Amino acid sequence: MSQQAIRTRIAPSPTGFLHLGTARTALFSWAYARHHGGQFVLRIEDTDVARSTQDSVEQILAAMKWLGLEYDEGPVYQMQRLERYQAVIDQMIAAGTAYRCYCTPEELEAMKAGQEARGEKRRYDGTWRPEAGKVLPPVPAGIKPVVRFKNPVDGDVSWEDLVKGTITISNREIDDLIIQRPPAADAPEGTLGVPTYNFAVVVDDWDMAITQVFRGDEHINNTPWQINIFKALGAPLPAFGHLPIILGDDGLKLSKRRGAVSVTAYEEDGYLPEAMLNYLSRLGWSHGDDELFSREQLVSWFDGTHLSKSPAQWDPAKLEWVNSQYIKQADDARLAALVEAQLAKRGIAAPAARLVAPCALFKDRCATTVVLADWLSMYFAPVMPAAEDLTTHVTDAVKPALAALADKFADLEWNKAAIQAAIKETIGAFGLKMPQLAIPVRVLVCGRAQTPSVDAVLELFDKEIVIKRLRSV
Incomplete structure (x- = not known):
């Protein structure tokens, strides 16, 4: 380990807020890098142009800042790297590890519908895949091609996952992945195509010398393609660690699209960042029976071992308890500033200097600074007894x-x-x-x-x- 410069990254997509699962991945990646004296990189994967927004970027940056997950490089934006992706694609086409495919969306759908009718797996059938002695169809006029990766047809892809152990997937289970889509039909001449996720992430991790990739286990099925692209490029492979999902109260996965709450919403709801870090770190990792510990202790202990293979359960009541413990220990002047901001949202003017002593008196009763503000509002605004x-x-x-x-x-x-x-x-x-x-x-x-x-x-x-x-x- 000491002979290798450890570099980890977090790479959120700005198509929504930074949710809890991504925050946990960021935390583990940051803690691993800090433990090993390495570096932590922030990358913004913004190639989903239709759904990416600047508001989401700003929320991601604000959430990282609030959590105290300082990064050594970044943010790096993928859409600023199109020329680099194009250069690698041109290199792969020249080497025969990628090729242009002129199938239209209608042809692809008809192809896959036929496969489904025959009871076969839906996949690209290799119409435009170059092979020795194969005659390709004539290039159709007016069709802007996609670029596909020429995935190996035989053998297996196997890796030693940092969380789940050995994982093996047959190359016959995956097809020739699209790695670049053409620019829009009305795009100006010379506009570069946009890379797809599985290609861009490989080039990025290669260029940024990423050594360990922690991410959610929904990415396991992407990993064989990525490993094969790494190998096709002659690039060193990072180690992969796929973290189990976080389940909500209903037993279903928390995600941007279902049930998750943004990290910054917890700041607004009166949670302290050190409490959130403490709680998040215990979702899929543990250090003995320790429940409460500092950032410094987390960094000292987090060596990449003791990661759970099983889904973690989000427990709002446990988070409240953890937060209440940190509020009890918090500096009263710091709490006063937080309560001042909470009261200001309600239109109540309360100077922080006047809140220090009340915070000291009431903080033992409060799980969040919102609850603390509920108590202290009586000093500055009329009360309405029941x-x-x-x-x-x-x-x-x-x-x-x-x-x-x-x-x-x-x-x-x-x-x-x-x-x-x-x-x-x-x-x-x-x-x-x-x-x-x-x-x-x-x-x-x-x-x-x-x-x-x-x-x-x-x-x-x-x-x-x-x-x-x-x-x-």
């Missing part, structure tokens, strides 16, 4: 005590000890027990019946707000 709480706790019997407490507060030096003393004096004067006064105070001032210690909560309010809310009944 009618049931008002009826149950703010009774006619306790209202005189609430009024008396408000009067005491008016002349009070505002600190926790003085607040506690005023509450105790009022309880004694009216013959009440602590909950009989403290709960109504919470309902009126905080909008809810349960909070941390009432004196600690009230100390963080502006005194005038507390008095006003106590006198509102």
